[in-house]
Amino acid sequence: MRKTISLIFGILAAVGFSQQQPYVDFIQAEVKVTINPDKQEVFGSVDYRFDVLKSSDSIFLDARNMTIEEVFLNNKPVDFNYQGRQLIIKNNLRPESNHKLRVSFRTKPSKAMYFRGWNNEAPDEVWTQGQGKYTSSWLPSLDDMNDKIEFDLSIMAPKDYAVVANGKYVEGGYIDDMQRWEYNMDLPMSSYLVALAIGRYDKRMIYSNSGIPIELYYRSSDSIKFEPTYRYTKEIFDFLENEIGLAYPWQNYKQIPIHDFLYAGMENTGATFFSDDFMIDEIAFNDNSYVNVNAHELAHQWFGNMVTETSGVHHWLHEGFASYYALLAEQHLFGDSHFYMKLYKSALKLEEQDLAGNGTSLLNPKSNSLTFYEKGAWTLFMLRELVGDHVFKSSIKEYLNAYKFKNVETDDFMDMVEKIADTDLTAFEKQWLLSDDFPIERAIDALNQMSPYVQGYINTNCEVEQSKCAEILSDTFNDDIKIKIITEQPDLINPDLFDESWKVRQAVALNSKSIADNDRELYESLLDDPSYITREAALYKLWTFLPDKRMVYLERTKDIFGLSDGNVRLLWLVLAMNTSGFDQDSIKQFYSELLEYTTDIHNPSLRIRAFNYLAMLDMCLDECQSNLELAKQHYNWQLSKFARQELAKLKD
Ligand SMILES: [Zn+2]
Structure with a gap:
């Protein structure tokens, strides 16, 4: 199995990798930055501690479109080569631990750090987005996900704003009209997960059953939206910790609404940013609640942040897992019918994608998000059906334990399941991981067997049994069937439906x-x-x-x-x-x-x-x-x- 996957995707993997330096291991980073929103500028320094595993004649950091002011290697100023993309330091480095590298820099980031509202009526905010945009656009760091670093951030920002970043707030202070916020992490992560946000936020604290502090941020003008937005946050947290079987790995968890954000949410380590489109009132909770995104980004704290893909080939290990666990959280909150209906609807979308000729394998790094997220979730759902709850949950726990704070490939996960299930999963992998097609018949069979609710829904077909539909509409207790009939046969709308x-x-x-x-x-x-x-x-x-x-x-x-x-x-x-x-x-x-x-x-x-x-x-x-x-x-x-x-x- 390992060979099949590696052979097919070896070439893609080679293309997908960013540049690596296999004999250098970055351990810790102390970041000191000042944010000047009026100039849309960031400047400061970063001190790296790193180990050299084998004699090297150079090291590099990614740093995009910056001014590099000074570089110190082991406390001595050194020459460097910088053409706007990578900072290269040529120096004979002996294989030993605890080398030190200090870089002073200044930049007006064109991406990855965004200044919103400082020159217009929108809320004044600064926020970062590392994944897909490169943290190295505002901080000399590593674009490659495979070297995990323990980051500590000290951020100077205009006072009267809240500054949120990864890790635990340790101390602060004032210098003139600036305020310093110091956050410390104690475990390593990939550079794309480094994040900070600045804004006029208030926060409320809750605690998980396991005692993890959960800080929920909001703008004071949105206080009435606080409860509907963050509804079920504690339930989701407690459910996922219990379901995944391994304690939440980070010191704390924060959630911060972001104006004019790029995505629905981003799972920065311990600090999820989400679009303020999800700051919603009581009524909008029914239309567009934050529940699914809330659970999805939290699941990433294990799947993505604690165990991280080696490359985009294995992206479903992030998105498929986060989507699957978000679905499980919804099942826990809203019941089986809700859960199976969502799976059914996602199966239809995947079928439609295949019919349009756009289906791709889960291990194709060019797959779209429908494939990574929903085919990925389906794959885990079917894998669990195949091996059973007990084996599935043990495999997840063992996999996370074996690879925590490391990088992983699909084989690492599948081998773990094979080992614990004591079963050959080659056929499963062929169908679910390697094939371009979504096995729609297999999926529908499974739903028909597991959910009488979905079965009833699938079997209601007004085009075939037009005459029966009026009767079903008045008799069924299945809301989704009613909605399906109303959509297909609007002529059947009648006053009784207003009581529903x-x-x-x-x-x-x-x-x-x-x-x-x-x-x-x-x-x-x-x-x-x-x-x-x-x-x-x-x-x-x-x-x-x-x-x-x-x-x-x-x-x-x-x-x-x-x-x-x-x-x-x-x-x-x-x-x-x-x-x-x-x-x-x-x-x-x-x-x-x-x-x-x-x-x-x-x-x-x-x-x-x-x-x-x-x-x-x-x-x-x-x-x-x-x-x-x-x-x-x-x-x-x-x-x-x-x-x-x-x-x-x-x-x-
Ligand atoms: Zn995700």
């Missing part, structure tokens, strides 16, 4: 094709449902089907913003601008508000929605277009891609 759960009511709001006079009040009641998606759909349907009452509905919904992408508010603005007689004096103001949502101070999700509406109205004019030009340069790839496409359409 908010999820079924949402399907009614989304799929209704008309509103009968007698049902008007039922539809109006949807405007108060505990879901902004339902409220948005209901407003649109009521406005469309009952034109005489448009002004009433606009008046009733004028104070709802909705999800963080403003789904209700933006629809409201567009409808208000198109309702003759409604507040004619304010039409310009409505337009200005919509336009304002396209500016740089907002998150990509809100900006994209605003751009879309303006384009739809043929009102993306000069200012909107110059905001699109700016968005084209944005570091968030979804936003920049969207902006490029919109600009191309406008030029047509």
Whole structure:
């Protein structure tokens, strides 16, 4: 097995590796940096302690587009070679421990450290993103994941801001209008996981059952969103520690909402950053809760941070595992039906990907996130079915214990399972790890056997058994079946459905094709449902089907913003601008508000929605277009891609 995998992917692996220095082992880093947000600059020094395992004539650090001011090797200034990418120090190094390297540097990072809000109305924040962006863009460090270092960070930042970083806060102090924050780690990690965030944050502390301090950060203006956002955090933490079977490996755990972030979340060691799109109120909890991301990033603290892939070939050891354990946490919180339905829906997406000819093997480093995350999670789910709970859990525990704070390959994990199961897993590996195809039939079989709920769902087919569907709709207790029937056969929508759960009511709001006079009040009641998606759909349907009452509905919904992408508010603005007689004096103001949502101070999700509406109205004019030009340069790839496409359409 080891050979099969290595032979096929050896070449890819060689390409995927960043440069290594096998005879140098970096042990510890003391980072001292000053952050100057006004100049968008970082400067300071880093002191490395490293061992030389075999005589070497040079060492290097990755350092992107910096000014290197001084380099000291073993306390003596040394010459260095630096062309903007790698700092190379040519020097005969004897094989011994505890060499010292000090680098002083200064830079205005173009990526990996982001300064947001210091020159506009957005919240003033500085934050970093190492994975995919290179920590070496703001800190001379190692892009290669295979040398793990114990980092201690001392950060000077303008006072009155909170500074959060990996590790334990040990002390601080003030110098003039600057404040020093010192964080210490006691265990090693790859450089891509180094992180800091600066902002006007408050925090609340909770503790896991095992006594780990969990610091939950928020902006004081968001205090009402604190509880829904962080709901179940302690349950998730306690569940994962118990399920994984190995204690949480780091000193503490922090979670920090980030404005204008790149991703949903990033699992920096002991300090998860997540998009403030997930700072949500009670209602949005139903639409877009943080629960899955919360569990996913926490699972990475073991899978990714404690045991780390040697290269992108083994990326599923991070993402597949984090996705699988997040699903298990959801099963623990929301039950089996929820869990199996999510698996079923992810199987359908994977099948669709295969049908489009885009399926790839789990060990192909070029696979997309659907494959790494969801095929990866499916692989673990099926592996557990094959070897049984006991063997699976023992294997996970042994694997983590054997490789903690080291780097791993897929074989390291699979060999451990084979050993503990005392079974040959070659056939399993061929099907789940090596094949480009997702074994959809095998997956559906498994779900049919394990979940009568999903089985009932799969077997409901209104296209084949049209006549039966009305009956099933009134008889079944399965909400997902009801939603499926409503979606496929909107004609079957009837007043009784308004007595159902908010999820079924949402399907009614989304799929209704008309509103009968007698049902008007039922539809109006949807405007108060505990879901902004339902409220948005209901407003649109009521406005469309009952034109005489448009002004009433606009008046009733004028104070709802909705999800963080403003789904209700933006629809409201567009409808208000198109309702003759409604507040004619304010039409310009409505337009200005919509336009304002396209500016740089907002998150990509809100900006994209605003751009879309303006384009739809043929009102993306000069200012909107110059905001699109700016968005084209944005570091968030979804936003920049969207902006490029919109600009191309406008030029047509
Ligand atoms: Zn992840």
